[in-house]
Amino acid sequence: MVEDYPPFAVTVDIALLTIRAGELCALVVRRGEAPYRGRWALPGGFVRPDEDIEAAALRELREETGLSHGFHVEQLRTYGAPRRDPRMRTVTVAHLALAPDLTNPVAGTDAAEAEWRAVDTLLAARPGLAFDHGQILGDALERARAKLEYTPLGAAFCPEEFTVGELRRVYETVWGTAVDPRNFHRKVSKTPGFLVPTGETTTRDGGRPAQLFRRGSLEVLSPPLTRG
Amino acid sequence: MVEDYPPFAVTVDIALLTIRAGELCALVVRRGEAPYRGRWALPGGFVRPDEDIEAAALRELREETGLSHGFHVEQLRTYGAPRRDPRMRTVTVAHLALAPDLTNPVAGTDAAEAEWRAVDTLLAARPGLAFDHGQILGDALERARAKLEYTPLGAAFCPEEFTVGELRRVYETVWGTAVDPRNFHRKVSKTPGFLVPTGETTTRDGGRPAQLFRRGSLEVLSPPLTRG
DNA sequence: TCAAAAGTGTTAATTCTACACCCATGT
DNA sequence: ACATGGGTGTAGAATTAACACTTTTGA
Numbered sequence: 202m203v204e205d206y207p208p209f210a211v212t213v214d215i216a217l218l219t220i221r222a223g224e225l226c227a228l229v230v231r232r233g234e235a236p237y238r239g240r241w242a243l244p245g246g247f248v249r250p251d252e253d254i255e256a257a258a259l260r261e262l263r264e265e266t267g268l269s270h271g272f273h274v275e276q277l278r279t280y281g282a283p284r285r286d287p288r289m290r291t292v293t294v295a296h297l298a299l300a301p302d303l304t305n306p307v308a309g310t311d312a313a314e315a316e317w318r319a320v321d322t323l324l325a326a327r328p329g330l331a332f333d334h335g336q337i338l339g340d341a342l343e344r345a346r347a348k349l350e351y352t353p354l355g356a357a358f359c360p361e362e363f364t365v366g367e368l369r370r371v372y373e374t375v376w377g378t379a380v381d382p383r384n385f386h387r388k389v390s391k392t393p394g395f396l397v398p399t400g401e402t403t404t405r406d407g408g409r410p411a412q413l414f415r416r417g418s419l420e421v422l423s424p425p426l427t428r429g
Numbered sequence: 430m431v432e433d434y435p436p437f438a439v440t441v442d443i444a445l446l447t448i449r450a451g452e453l454c455a456l457v458v459r460r461g462e463a464p465y466r467g468r469w470a471l472p473g474g475f476v477r478p479d480e481d482i483e484a485a486a487l488r489e490l491r492e493e494t495g496l497s498h499g500f501h502v503e504q505l506r507t508y509g510a511p512r513r514d515p516r517m518r519t520v521t522v523a524h525l526a527l528a529p530d531l532t533n534p535v536a537g538t539d540a541a542e543a544e545w546r547a548v549d550t551l552l553a554a555r556p557g558l559a560f561d562h563g564q565i566l567g568d569a570l571e572r573a574r575a576k577l578e579y580t581p582l583g584a585a586f587c588p589e590e591f592t593v594g595e596l597r598r599v600y601e602t603v604w605g606t607a608v609d610p611r612n613f614h615r616k617v618s619k620t621p622g623f624l625v626p627t628g629e630t631t632t633r634d635g636g637r638p639a640q641l642f643r644r645g646s647l648e649v650l651s652p653p654l655t656r657g
Numbered sequence: 658t659c660a661a662a663a664g665t666g667t668t669a670a671t672t673c674t675a676c677a678c679c680c681a682t683g684t
Numbered sequence: 685a686c687a688t689g690g691g692t693g694t695a696g697a698a699t700t701a702a703c704a705c706t707t708t709t710g711a
Contacts, residue, residue, distance in 0.1 A: 207478040208436035211509070211520050250435040250518060254509040279507040279522045281439070281482040290478060292439050292520070294507050366689070384674070386691060408689025409681040427673085594662070612701070614664060636662025637708040655700085 209281075210291040213258045214245030214334065216277065216341035217265070217298040220358050220374050224319045227338060228265060229330070231314040236287050237331030241323065243338065244315065245293065258296045265315055266303060273299045273357035273419055277341055285333050297341045299357035349375055350426050353395045356416040362399055364411035365389060376428045388426060394418055437509075438519040441486045442473030442562065444505065444569035445493070445526040448586050448602050452547045455566060456493060457558070459542040464515050465559030469551065471566065472543070473521065486524040493543055494531060501527045501585035501647055505569055513561050525569045527585035577603055578654050581623045584644040590627055592639035593617060604656045616654060622646055 217228040229241040244265040248257040255276070263269045274296055281292035320342055329335040348354045349372060356363070358371045369385045389395050394417040402410040445456040457469040472493040476485040483504070491497045502524055509520035548570055557563040576582045577600060584591070586599045597613045617623050622645040630638040 206438040206475050206517070209439040209476070209520075210434045211437040211439070247434050248437070248509070248520075251511050253511060254507065254520070276506060278504060279482065281476070281522070283479050283481060289434070292437075292476075292482070292522075294509070294520075364690085381675075382689080383676080383691075383693095390691090404682060404689095406689065407683075408687080409691075411690055425672095592663085609702075610662080611664075611666095611703080618664095632662095632709060634662065635710075636660085637664075639663055653699095 207290070210286075210289055211248045211254075212245050212291055212293045213248060213254060213261055213296060214243045214293045214337060215258055215261055215265075215274075215296045215298050216243055216338050217262065217272075217300060218320070218341065218345060218358075219300045219302055219317065220371055221302050221304075221317055223370070223374055225321075225342075225374055226317040227320050227323060227341075229316060229318055229323065230265070231316075232331055240328065240331040241318065241334075242331035243295075243334045248294075254294050258294075258298075262298060266300075268303065271300060273354060277337070277344060280333055280337060282333065293337075295337045295341070297344055299345065299354065301358060301360045346375055346428075350428065353389075353392070353417060353419060356395070357419060359416070362401070362403075362413045362415060364403060364406060364413060365396075366406050366411060368414075372426065378428055380426075385426075435518070438514075438517055439476045439482075440473050440519055440521040441476060441482060441489055441524060442471045442521045442565060443486055443489055443493075443502075443524045443526050444471055444566050445490065445500075445528060446548065446569065446573060446586075447528045447530055447545065448599060449530050449532075449545055451598070451602055453549075453570075453602055454545040455548050455551060455569075457544060457546055457551065458493070459544075460559055468556065468559040469546065469562075470559035471523075471562045476522075482522050486522075486526075490526060494528075496531065499528060501582060505565070505572060508561055508565060510561065521565075523565045523569070525572055527573065527582065529586060529588045574603055574656075578656065580647070581617075581620070581645060582647060584623070585647060587644070590629070590631075590641045590643060592631060592634060592641060593624075594634050594639055596642075600654065606656055608654075613654075 219226055228244060230244050232238055232240050232242050244261055246257070246261055248254055252260070255274070258274055262272055262274065277295040277297045279292060279294050283290060285291065320338065323330060324335060324339055330338060355368055355371045355375070359368055365386050366382065368389065369380055369382060372385070373380050396414040397417050399413045399415055401413040403413055404410045447454055456472060458472050460466055460468050460470050472489055474485070474489055476482055480488070483502070486502055490500055490502065505523040505525045507520060507522045511518065513519065548566065551558060552563060552567055552570070558566060583596055583599045583603070587596055593614050594610065596617065597608055597610060600613070601608050624642040625645050627641045627643060629641040631641055632638045
Protein backbone atom coordinates (compact mmCIF):
# COMPACT_ATOMS: atom_id res chain seq x y z
CA MET A 202 0.00 0.00 0.00
CA VAL A 203 2.87 2.30 0.72
CA GLU A 204 4.19 2.17 -2.83
CA ASP A 205 0.74 2.33 -4.33
CA TYR A 206 0.23 6.05 -4.65
CA PRO A 207 -0.42 8.25 -7.67
CA PRO A 208 2.86 9.85 -8.76
CA PHE A 209 3.05 13.60 -9.35
CA ALA A 210 5.70 15.90 -10.68
CA VAL A 211 6.45 18.68 -8.23
CA THR A 212 7.90 21.96 -9.40
CA VAL A 213 8.58 25.41 -8.04
CA ASP A 214 7.71 28.55 -9.94
CA ILE A 215 8.84 31.99 -8.94
CA ALA A 216 7.24 35.36 -9.40
CA LEU A 217 10.34 37.51 -8.98
CA LEU A 218 9.36 41.17 -8.79
CA THR A 219 11.53 44.21 -8.96
CA ILE A 220 11.20 47.88 -9.84
CA ARG A 221 12.90 49.18 -12.94
CA ALA A 222 12.47 52.70 -14.26
CA GLY A 223 9.49 53.31 -12.05
CA GLU A 224 7.64 50.20 -13.17
CA LEU A 225 6.89 47.01 -11.32
CA CYS A 226 8.45 44.22 -13.35
CA ALA A 227 8.61 40.45 -13.22
CA LEU A 228 11.29 38.15 -14.52
CA VAL A 229 9.98 35.91 -17.30
CA VAL A 230 11.62 33.35 -19.54
CA ARG A 231 10.73 32.53 -23.13
CA ARG A 232 9.67 28.92 -23.57
CA GLY A 233 11.72 27.07 -26.15
CA GLU A 234 9.57 23.93 -26.32
CA ALA A 235 5.97 22.81 -26.49
CA PRO A 236 3.64 23.29 -24.82
CA TYR A 237 3.32 27.07 -24.97
CA ARG A 238 6.41 27.31 -27.16
CA GLY A 239 7.49 30.91 -27.60
CA ARG A 240 5.31 32.19 -24.77
CA TRP A 241 6.58 33.86 -21.62
CA ALA A 242 6.58 31.84 -18.43
CA LEU A 243 7.69 32.34 -14.86
CA PRO A 244 11.07 30.80 -14.09
CA GLY A 245 10.88 27.49 -12.29
CA GLY A 246 11.70 23.83 -12.46
CA PHE A 247 11.48 20.43 -10.86
CA VAL A 248 12.17 19.92 -7.22
CA ARG A 249 14.99 17.42 -6.93
CA PRO A 250 14.52 14.13 -5.11
CA ASP A 251 16.46 15.16 -2.01
CA GLU A 252 15.89 18.86 -2.08
CA ASP A 253 13.71 20.94 0.19
CA ILE A 254 11.06 22.97 -1.60
CA GLU A 255 12.41 26.29 -0.41
CA ALA A 256 15.90 25.23 -1.42
CA ALA A 257 14.61 24.46 -4.90
CA ALA A 258 13.13 27.94 -5.15
CA LEU A 259 16.41 29.51 -4.06
CA ARG A 260 18.34 27.37 -6.52
CA GLU A 261 16.10 28.47 -9.38
CA LEU A 262 16.57 32.09 -8.38
CA ARG A 263 20.30 31.60 -8.37
CA GLU A 264 20.24 29.90 -11.75
CA GLU A 265 18.13 32.64 -13.33
CA THR A 266 19.80 35.67 -11.84
CA GLY A 267 23.29 34.47 -11.06
CA LEU A 268 22.86 35.88 -7.58
CA SER A 269 22.49 33.92 -4.38
CA HIS A 270 21.45 36.53 -1.84
CA GLY A 271 19.64 39.80 -1.41
CA PHE A 272 16.19 38.44 -2.20
CA HIS A 273 13.14 38.15 -0.09
CA VAL A 274 11.47 34.82 -0.87
CA GLU A 275 8.27 33.41 0.54
CA GLN A 276 5.92 30.66 -0.43
CA LEU A 277 2.89 32.03 -2.24
CA ARG A 278 0.46 29.20 -2.95
CA THR A 279 0.34 25.77 -4.52
CA TYR A 280 -1.37 25.21 -7.86
CA GLY A 281 -2.34 21.74 -8.93
CA ALA A 282 -5.34 21.63 -11.24
CA PRO A 283 -5.34 18.24 -12.97
CA ARG A 284 -4.63 19.55 -16.47
CA ARG A 285 -2.58 22.64 -15.75
CA ASP A 286 0.33 20.99 -17.58
CA PRO A 287 -0.88 18.94 -20.56
CA ARG A 288 2.13 16.62 -20.39
CA MET A 289 1.66 15.17 -16.94
CA ARG A 290 0.11 15.73 -13.58
CA THR A 291 2.15 18.51 -12.08
CA VAL A 292 1.82 20.39 -8.84
CA THR A 293 3.73 23.63 -8.53
CA VAL A 294 4.62 25.41 -5.35
CA ALA A 295 4.65 29.04 -6.39
CA HIS A 296 6.87 31.54 -4.60
CA LEU A 297 6.91 35.29 -4.37
CA ALA A 298 10.35 36.89 -4.50
CA LEU A 299 11.24 40.56 -4.23
CA ALA A 300 14.57 42.00 -5.26
CA PRO A 301 16.20 45.36 -5.90
CA ASP A 302 16.84 46.38 -9.48
CA LEU A 303 19.41 43.84 -10.65
CA THR A 304 19.85 45.57 -14.04
CA ASN A 305 22.60 43.54 -15.72
CA PRO A 306 22.91 40.15 -14.04
CA VAL A 307 19.70 38.76 -15.47
CA ALA A 308 20.97 36.37 -18.09
CA GLY A 309 22.04 33.64 -15.69
CA THR A 310 23.50 30.28 -16.44
CA ASP A 311 20.23 29.00 -17.88
CA ALA A 312 20.17 28.89 -21.64
CA ALA A 313 16.64 30.30 -21.87
CA GLU A 314 16.05 33.88 -22.87
CA ALA A 315 15.12 35.80 -19.73
CA GLU A 316 13.76 39.31 -19.48
CA TRP A 317 12.19 41.81 -17.14
CA ARG A 318 8.70 42.84 -18.27
CA ALA A 319 6.18 45.16 -16.70
CA VAL A 320 3.69 43.21 -14.62
CA ASP A 321 0.75 45.21 -16.01
CA THR A 322 1.71 44.30 -19.55
CA LEU A 323 2.19 40.64 -18.72
CA LEU A 324 -1.19 40.42 -17.05
CA ALA A 325 -3.03 42.24 -19.83
CA ALA A 326 -1.40 40.49 -22.81
CA ARG A 327 -3.40 38.04 -25.01
CA PRO A 328 -2.37 35.34 -25.21
CA GLY A 329 -1.00 35.58 -21.72
CA LEU A 330 1.66 33.70 -19.85
CA ALA A 331 2.14 29.98 -20.29
CA PHE A 332 0.29 27.46 -18.12
CA ASP A 333 -1.51 29.13 -15.19
CA HIS A 334 1.33 31.57 -14.71
CA GLY A 335 -0.92 34.56 -15.33
CA GLN A 336 -2.99 33.50 -12.36
CA ILE A 337 0.14 32.99 -10.29
CA LEU A 338 1.55 36.39 -11.21
CA GLY A 339 -1.79 38.04 -10.39
CA ASP A 340 -1.86 36.36 -6.99
CA ALA A 341 1.75 37.38 -6.40
CA LEU A 342 0.95 41.00 -7.19
CA GLU A 343 -2.00 40.96 -4.83
CA ARG A 344 0.13 39.44 -2.06
CA ALA A 345 2.92 41.97 -2.57
CA ARG A 346 0.51 44.89 -2.46
CA ALA A 347 -1.13 43.62 0.69
CA LYS A 348 2.12 42.87 2.50
CA LEU A 349 3.50 46.32 1.87
CA GLU A 350 0.69 47.66 4.03
CA TYR A 351 1.62 45.85 7.19
CA THR A 352 5.24 44.73 6.88
CA PRO A 353 8.46 46.59 6.06
CA LEU A 354 8.75 44.52 2.90
CA GLY A 355 8.93 47.51 0.60
CA ALA A 356 12.58 47.78 1.57
CA ALA A 357 13.22 44.47 -0.21
CA PHE A 358 12.91 46.38 -3.50
CA CYS A 359 15.60 48.84 -2.49
CA PRO A 360 19.36 48.50 -2.92
CA GLU A 361 21.67 48.05 0.06
CA GLU A 362 21.48 51.72 0.92
CA PHE A 363 18.52 53.88 0.08
CA THR A 364 16.73 57.07 1.07
CA VAL A 365 13.24 57.48 2.45
CA GLY A 366 12.20 59.11 -0.82
CA GLU A 367 13.40 56.10 -2.81
CA LEU A 368 11.50 53.82 -0.50
CA ARG A 369 8.39 55.92 -0.93
CA ARG A 370 8.62 55.67 -4.69
CA VAL A 371 8.60 51.88 -4.29
CA TYR A 372 5.29 52.06 -2.48
CA GLU A 373 3.86 54.43 -5.04
CA THR A 374 4.88 52.12 -7.86
CA VAL A 375 3.55 48.93 -6.31
CA TRP A 376 0.25 50.48 -5.25
CA GLY A 377 -0.11 52.79 -8.21
CA THR A 378 -1.08 55.69 -5.97
CA ALA A 379 0.56 58.85 -4.70
CA VAL A 380 1.75 58.81 -1.09
CA ASP A 381 2.26 61.97 0.96
CA PRO A 382 6.05 62.38 1.35
CA ARG A 383 5.83 64.10 4.74
CA ASN A 384 3.55 61.61 6.41
CA PHE A 385 5.36 58.68 4.83
CA HIS A 386 8.64 59.92 6.17
CA ARG A 387 7.27 60.13 9.68
CA LYS A 388 5.66 56.70 9.48
CA VAL A 389 8.66 54.74 8.41
CA SER A 390 11.23 56.64 10.42
CA LYS A 391 9.35 56.24 13.68
CA THR A 392 8.63 52.55 13.18
CA PRO A 393 11.32 50.86 15.27
CA GLY A 394 13.49 48.43 13.33
CA PHE A 395 12.21 49.39 9.89
CA LEU A 396 15.18 51.54 8.90
CA VAL A 397 18.79 51.30 10.04
CA PRO A 398 20.60 54.61 9.53
CA THR A 399 24.04 54.44 7.97
CA GLY A 400 25.04 57.92 9.05
CA GLU A 401 25.76 58.82 5.44
CA THR A 402 23.77 61.13 3.21
CA THR A 403 23.32 61.44 -0.54
CA THR A 404 22.15 64.05 -3.02
CA ARG A 405 21.53 61.58 -5.83
CA ASP A 406 17.81 62.33 -5.82
CA GLY A 407 18.41 66.09 -6.10
CA GLY A 408 17.47 68.72 -3.56
CA ARG A 409 18.52 68.67 0.03
CA PRO A 410 20.78 65.77 1.02
CA ALA A 411 18.86 62.77 2.29
CA GLN A 412 19.93 60.32 4.96
CA LEU A 413 20.87 56.84 3.79
CA PHE A 414 19.42 53.75 5.42
CA ARG A 415 19.76 50.01 5.29
CA ARG A 416 16.89 47.55 5.70
CA GLY A 417 16.07 46.49 9.21
CA SER A 418 14.75 43.00 9.81
CA LEU A 419 12.27 42.44 7.03
CA GLU A 420 9.89 39.78 8.38
CA VAL A 421 7.89 40.25 11.55
CA LEU A 422 7.36 43.97 12.01
CA SER A 423 4.28 45.97 11.08
CA PRO A 424 4.06 49.63 10.11
CA PRO A 425 0.46 50.46 9.20
CA LEU A 426 0.92 52.26 5.89
CA THR A 427 -1.99 53.26 3.69
CA ARG A 428 -2.72 52.83 -0.01
CA GLY A 429 -4.99 55.69 -0.74
CA MET B 430 12.80 14.34 -20.98
CA VAL B 431 9.14 14.83 -20.25
CA GLU B 432 8.78 11.49 -18.51
CA ASP B 433 12.07 11.84 -16.72
CA TYR B 434 11.07 13.64 -13.57
CA PRO B 435 11.39 12.66 -9.92
CA PRO B 436 8.04 11.27 -8.73
CA PHE B 437 6.47 12.60 -5.55
CA ALA B 438 3.43 11.61 -3.55
CA VAL B 439 1.09 14.55 -3.06
CA THR B 440 -1.31 14.67 -0.15
CA VAL B 441 -3.63 17.12 1.53
CA ASP B 442 -3.76 17.56 5.28
CA ILE B 443 -6.40 19.56 7.06
CA ALA B 444 -6.26 21.54 10.26
CA LEU B 445 -9.97 21.63 11.00
CA LEU B 446 -10.64 23.98 13.90
CA THR B 447 -13.77 24.47 15.89
CA ILE B 448 -14.80 25.73 19.29
CA ARG B 449 -16.19 23.30 21.83
CA ALA B 450 -16.96 24.18 25.39
CA GLY B 451 -15.06 27.42 25.16
CA GLU B 452 -11.89 25.77 23.86
CA LEU B 453 -10.32 25.96 20.43
CA CYS B 454 -10.12 22.38 19.19
CA ALA B 455 -8.74 20.56 16.19
CA LEU B 456 -9.89 17.31 14.64
CA VAL B 457 -7.21 14.62 14.89
CA VAL B 458 -7.11 10.96 13.95
CA ARG B 459 -5.22 8.19 15.69
CA ARG B 460 -2.72 6.50 13.41
CA GLY B 461 -3.21 2.76 13.12
CA GLU B 462 0.03 1.96 11.32
CA ALA B 463 3.71 2.79 11.30
CA PRO B 464 5.22 5.27 11.15
CA TYR B 465 3.98 7.15 14.19
CA ARG B 466 1.61 4.30 15.05
CA GLY B 467 -0.74 5.30 17.86
CA ARG B 468 0.06 9.01 17.55
CA TRP B 469 -2.41 11.72 16.66
CA ALA B 470 -2.28 13.17 13.17
CA LEU B 471 -4.24 15.67 11.16
CA PRO B 472 -6.77 14.12 8.80
CA GLY B 473 -5.62 13.92 5.21
CA GLY B 474 -4.78 11.66 2.35
CA PHE B 475 -3.52 11.30 -1.18
CA VAL B 476 -4.71 13.57 -3.94
CA ARG B 477 -6.23 11.38 -6.63
CA PRO B 478 -4.83 11.35 -10.16
CA ASP B 479 -7.63 13.43 -11.64
CA GLU B 480 -8.63 15.43 -8.64
CA ASP B 481 -8.06 19.09 -8.00
CA ILE B 482 -6.18 19.81 -4.77
CA GLU B 483 -8.99 21.81 -3.23
CA ALA B 484 -11.43 19.06 -4.17
CA ALA B 485 -9.24 16.55 -2.38
CA ALA B 486 -9.32 18.68 0.76
CA LEU B 487 -13.10 18.95 0.61
CA ARG B 488 -13.40 15.21 0.06
CA GLU B 489 -11.25 14.50 3.11
CA LEU B 490 -13.37 16.85 5.17
CA ARG B 491 -16.48 15.05 4.01
CA GLU B 492 -14.99 11.66 4.78
CA GLU B 493 -13.91 12.68 8.25
CA THR B 494 -16.96 14.62 9.34
CA GLY B 495 -19.74 13.15 7.22
CA LEU B 496 -20.68 16.71 6.27
CA SER B 497 -20.23 18.37 2.92
CA HIS B 498 -20.93 22.00 3.58
CA GLY B 499 -20.78 24.70 6.21
CA PHE B 500 -16.99 24.87 6.36
CA HIS B 501 -14.62 27.60 5.50
CA VAL B 502 -11.58 26.06 3.79
CA GLU B 503 -8.48 27.76 2.52
CA GLN B 504 -5.05 26.62 1.50
CA LEU B 505 -2.55 27.18 4.29
CA ARG B 506 0.90 26.24 3.06
CA THR B 507 2.76 23.37 1.42
CA TYR B 508 5.23 21.26 3.37
CA GLY B 509 7.74 19.14 1.57
CA ALA B 510 10.93 18.56 3.54
CA PRO B 511 12.72 15.57 2.01
CA ARG B 512 12.31 13.26 4.97
CA ARG B 513 9.03 14.46 6.46
CA ASP B 514 7.54 11.05 5.69
CA PRO B 515 10.09 8.26 6.18
CA ARG B 516 8.37 5.99 3.67
CA MET B 517 8.65 8.13 0.57
CA ARG B 518 9.07 11.62 -0.73
CA THR B 519 5.78 13.29 0.08
CA VAL B 520 4.61 16.84 -0.38
CA THR B 521 1.51 17.86 1.49
CA VAL B 522 -0.70 20.82 0.73
CA ALA B 523 -2.01 21.79 4.16
CA HIS B 524 -5.38 23.47 4.51
CA LEU B 525 -7.00 25.47 7.25
CA ALA B 526 -10.67 24.75 7.82
CA LEU B 527 -13.03 26.41 10.27
CA ALA B 528 -16.36 24.96 11.31
CA PRO B 529 -19.06 25.47 13.92
CA ASP B 530 -19.28 22.96 16.75
CA LEU B 531 -20.24 19.75 14.97
CA THR B 532 -20.64 17.82 18.26
CA ASN B 533 -21.86 14.41 17.20
CA PRO B 534 -21.13 13.85 13.50
CA VAL B 535 -17.41 13.41 13.94
CA ALA B 536 -16.98 9.69 13.44
CA GLY B 537 -17.26 9.76 9.67
CA THR B 538 -17.01 6.93 7.23
CA ASP B 539 -13.32 6.55 7.83
CA ALA B 540 -12.39 3.65 10.03
CA ALA B 541 -9.80 5.61 11.98
CA GLU B 542 -10.52 6.85 15.45
CA ALA B 543 -11.19 10.59 15.19
CA GLU B 544 -11.48 13.07 18.04
CA TRP B 545 -11.62 16.74 18.85
CA ARG B 546 -8.73 17.83 21.06
CA ALA B 547 -7.79 21.21 22.43
CA VAL B 548 -5.22 22.88 20.19
CA ASP B 549 -3.16 24.00 23.19
CA THR B 550 -2.87 20.45 24.43
CA LEU B 551 -1.96 19.08 21.03
CA LEU B 552 0.77 21.65 20.56
CA ALA B 553 2.23 21.18 24.04
CA ALA B 554 2.15 17.37 24.16
CA ARG B 555 5.39 15.32 24.06
CA PRO B 556 5.66 13.42 21.86
CA GLY B 557 3.60 15.63 19.63
CA LEU B 558 1.61 15.02 16.51
CA ALA B 559 2.83 12.65 13.81
CA PHE B 560 5.04 13.85 10.96
CA ASP B 561 5.31 17.65 10.84
CA HIS B 562 1.68 18.05 11.83
CA GLY B 563 2.59 19.96 14.96
CA GLN B 564 4.21 22.58 12.79
CA ILE B 565 1.20 22.63 10.48
CA LEU B 566 -1.23 23.01 13.34
CA GLY B 567 0.85 25.82 14.81
CA ASP B 568 0.89 27.63 11.49
CA ALA B 569 -2.86 27.11 11.15
CA LEU B 570 -3.46 28.60 14.57
CA GLU B 571 -1.35 31.60 13.72
CA ARG B 572 -3.19 32.11 10.45
CA ALA B 573 -6.60 31.81 12.09
CA ARG B 574 -5.68 34.33 14.78
CA ALA B 575 -4.38 36.79 12.22
CA LYS B 576 -7.34 36.48 9.87
CA LEU B 577 -9.84 37.13 12.63
CA GLU B 578 -8.36 40.59 12.92
CA TYR B 579 -9.12 41.75 9.43
CA THR B 580 -11.80 39.47 8.00
CA PRO B 581 -15.25 38.43 9.23
CA LEU B 582 -13.99 34.87 9.50
CA GLY B 583 -14.88 34.50 13.15
CA ALA B 584 -18.42 33.87 12.02
CA ALA B 585 -17.26 30.61 10.42
CA PHE B 586 -17.06 29.16 13.96
CA CYS B 587 -20.68 30.05 14.67
CA PRO B 588 -23.79 28.00 13.91
CA GLU B 589 -26.31 29.13 11.26
CA GLU B 590 -27.81 31.66 13.63
CA PHE B 591 -25.89 33.34 16.39
CA THR B 592 -25.81 36.38 18.62
CA VAL B 593 -23.16 39.08 18.82
CA GLY B 594 -22.22 37.79 22.25
CA GLU B 595 -21.62 34.31 20.92
CA LEU B 596 -19.48 35.73 18.14
CA ARG B 597 -17.50 37.71 20.66
CA ARG B 598 -16.80 34.59 22.70
CA VAL B 599 -15.33 33.06 19.55
CA TYR B 600 -12.85 35.89 19.28
CA GLU B 601 -12.00 35.68 22.96
CA THR B 602 -11.37 31.96 22.67
CA VAL B 603 -9.21 32.13 19.57
CA TRP B 604 -7.15 35.05 20.81
CA GLY B 605 -7.13 34.07 24.46
CA THR B 606 -7.91 37.62 25.53
CA ALA B 607 -10.93 39.49 26.83
CA VAL B 608 -12.73 41.74 24.36
CA ASP B 609 -14.90 44.66 25.44
CA PRO B 610 -18.52 43.65 24.73
CA ARG B 611 -19.74 47.17 24.07
CA ASN B 612 -17.06 48.16 21.59
CA PHE B 613 -17.16 44.76 19.93
CA HIS B 614 -20.88 45.06 19.40
CA ARG B 615 -20.48 48.41 17.71
CA LYS B 616 -17.63 47.22 15.51
CA VAL B 617 -19.26 44.19 14.05
CA SER B 618 -22.74 45.63 13.77
CA LYS B 619 -21.61 48.68 11.87
CA THR B 620 -19.36 46.76 9.47
CA PRO B 621 -21.51 46.42 6.37
CA GLY B 622 -22.02 42.83 5.22
CA PHE B 623 -20.55 41.20 8.29
CA LEU B 624 -23.84 40.28 9.95
CA VAL B 625 -27.19 39.56 8.34
CA PRO B 626 -30.04 40.06 10.82
CA THR B 627 -32.68 37.35 10.93
CA GLY B 628 -35.21 39.50 12.73
CA GLU B 629 -35.46 36.89 15.49
CA THR B 630 -34.16 37.15 19.03
CA THR B 631 -33.09 34.62 21.62
CA THR B 632 -32.57 34.51 25.35
CA ARG B 633 -30.43 31.38 25.29
CA ASP B 634 -27.43 33.29 26.61
CA GLY B 635 -29.40 34.70 29.58
CA GLY B 636 -30.12 38.32 30.21
CA ARG B 637 -31.82 40.65 27.80
CA PRO B 638 -32.90 39.03 24.52
CA ALA B 639 -30.28 39.28 21.81
CA GLN B 640 -30.80 39.66 18.10
CA LEU B 641 -29.96 36.65 15.95
CA PHE B 642 -27.77 36.98 12.88
CA ARG B 643 -26.51 34.88 10.01
CA ARG B 644 -23.05 35.16 8.46
CA GLY B 645 -22.67 37.66 5.68
CA SER B 646 -20.19 36.95 2.92
CA LEU B 647 -17.15 35.54 4.67
CA GLU B 648 -14.25 36.29 2.34
CA VAL B 649 -13.38 39.79 1.15
CA LEU B 650 -14.56 42.13 3.90
CA SER B 651 -12.42 43.65 6.61
CA PRO B 652 -13.48 44.86 10.06
CA PRO B 653 -10.41 46.03 11.98
CA LEU B 654 -10.84 44.19 15.26
CA THR B 655 -8.21 44.18 17.99
CA ARG B 656 -6.60 41.45 20.03
CA GLY B 657 -5.60 43.13 23.16
C1' DT C 658 -36.38 42.51 43.10
C1' DC C 659 -32.13 40.95 41.51
C1' DA C 660 -28.60 39.13 38.40
C1' DA C 661 -27.10 38.88 33.86
C1' DA C 662 -26.34 39.94 29.38
C1' DA C 663 -27.73 43.36 25.42
C1' DG C 664 -27.13 47.48 23.64
C1' DT C 665 -26.40 52.94 23.56
C1' DG C 666 -23.87 57.28 24.89
C1' DT C 667 -19.97 59.86 26.00
C1' DT C 668 -15.42 61.42 26.72
C1' DA C 669 -10.43 61.53 26.56
C1' DA C 670 -6.55 59.71 24.16
C1' DT C 671 -4.62 58.45 20.12
C1' DT C 672 -3.84 58.31 15.30
C1' DC C 673 -4.54 60.02 10.62
C1' DT C 674 -4.70 63.62 7.02
C1' DA C 675 -3.70 67.56 4.89
C1' DC C 676 -1.15 71.02 4.68
C1' DA C 677 2.23 75.26 5.92
C1' DC C 678 6.71 75.89 6.37
C1' DC C 679 11.74 75.71 6.84
C1' DC C 680 16.32 73.27 5.33
C1' DA C 681 20.34 72.16 2.41
C1' DT C 682 21.88 71.17 -1.65
C1' DG C 683 22.98 71.63 -7.21
C1' DT C 684 22.62 74.67 -10.95
C1' DA D 685 18.63 83.38 -6.70
C1' DC D 686 15.87 79.53 -7.45
C1' DA D 687 14.23 74.92 -8.18
C1' DT D 688 14.18 70.51 -5.97
C1' DG D 689 13.44 67.22 -2.88
C1' DG D 690 14.27 66.42 2.54
C1' DG D 691 12.37 66.90 6.78
C1' DT D 692 9.49 69.10 10.96
C1' DG D 693 5.19 71.27 12.98
C1' DT D 694 0.55 71.54 13.61
C1' DA D 695 -4.51 71.85 13.48
C1' DG D 696 -8.79 69.44 12.54
C1' DA D 697 -10.91 64.97 11.59
C1' DA D 698 -11.48 60.35 12.48
C1' DT D 699 -10.82 56.40 15.13
C1' DT D 700 -10.05 53.89 19.44
C1' DA D 701 -10.43 52.63 24.35
C1' DA D 702 -12.61 52.86 28.57
C1' DC D 703 -16.46 52.94 31.06
C1' DA D 704 -21.30 55.00 32.81
C1' DC D 705 -25.71 53.91 31.98
C1' DT D 706 -30.20 52.11 30.28
C1' DT D 707 -32.93 47.97 28.56
C1' DT D 708 -35.12 43.49 28.83
C1' DT D 709 -35.36 39.23 30.06
C1' DG D 710 -35.35 34.73 33.62
C1' DA D 711 -35.29 33.36 38.24
